[in-house]
Amino acid sequence: MAEANWYVVHTYSGYENKVKANIEKTIENRKLQDQILEVAVPMQDMLEMKNGAKKQVSKKMFPGYVLIHMYMNDDTWYVVRNTRGVTGFVGPGSKPVPLTEEEMKPLGINIPQVVVDFNVGDSVMVTGGVWENTVGVIKAINEHKQMVTISVDMFGRETPVEISFTEVKKVEY
Numbered sequence: 789m790a791e792a793n794w795y796v797v798h799t800y801s802g803y804e805n806k807v808k809a810n811i812e813k814t815i816e817n818r819k820l821q822d823q824i825l826e827v828a829v830p831m832q833d834m835l836e837m838k839n840g841a842k843k844q845v846s847k848k849m850f851p852g853y854v855l856i857h858m859y860m861n862d863d864t865w866y867v868v869r870n871t872r873g874v875t876g877f878v879g880p881g882s883k884p885v886p887l888t889e890e891e892m893k894p895l896g897i898n899i900p901q902v903v904v905d906f907n908v909g910d911s912v913m914v915t916g917g918v919w920e921n922t923v924g925v926i927k928a929i930n931e932h933k934q935m936v937t938i939s940v941d942m943f944g945r946e947t948p949v950e951i952s953f954t955e956v957k958k959v960e961y
Contacts, residue, residue, distance in 0.1 A: 791952060792825055792859045793886030795868075796878040801852045803873035804829045808854055810871050823864050826857040830895050849895070853878070860884060904929070904936075906958045912938060916955040923959060924949065 799807045808827045815824050830849040835842055854874075858864050865884070868874060877884035906912060906926060914922045924938030927948060934953045939946045 791954070792857055794855055794857050794892055795860065795884045795886055796850075797854045797856055797868060798875045798878060799852055799854055799873050800875065804848060804852070804854050807871055807873040810873065811854075811856070811868060814867050814871065818867065820864065820867065823861070824856060824858040824867070828855045828857070830855060855887075855895070860886070904953055906936075906956075911959040912936070912956040913959050914938075914951055914955055915957055917951070919949055919951060919955075922949075 797807070808829050811824065811827050815821055815827075831846045832849045834845055834847055836845050837843075856868060858868075865877075869876065879885035906929075908926050908929060910926050911923060912926060914920055914924070919940065922940050924940040926936050927939050928937040930936070935950050936953065936956060937948050937950050938956070940949050941947075
């Protein structure tokens with residue numbers, strides 16, 4: 789299965805919380821908890837002055853938008869796209885574009901950091917994706933991107949391949 793990403797959904801203005809509730813209800817009814825992981829309406833605490841009095845209020849950071857952490861496939865796309873109040877995914881045409889890690893940081897939504905128990909030079913086996921069950925040697929570890937570059941033997945040549953931390957496991961000999 790591909791990796792889960794955050795996507796932005798455009799909604800009717802003022803319907804963000806209703807859309808969130810409707811999607812969460814659909815997730816529960818269709819048992820999609822393992823495919824649509826989280827629905828968020830980012831809020832920001834602000835200090836407002838009204839009639840000379842300070843008041844702490846929460847305002848939507850992006851009125852008209854809802855963030856969804858999910859595995860993109862035909863089922864999840866259909867469920868979200870056909871939720872009452874949703875006008876579509878943000879992206880060119882009908883193709884949703886996931887948010888990057890840099891775009892997520894200012895939103896206060898934490899991307900979990902994966903702690904790894906391997907080092908450069910260790911042998912690892914790929915547990916998912918197109919390279920599944922391939923054994924390779926770690927050549928580089930990029931903690932910021934949560935990726936490892938491994939060297940695999942392809943047609944008699946060493947080829948570097950970049951794999952997510954979550955898709956490799958250390959091979960013990």
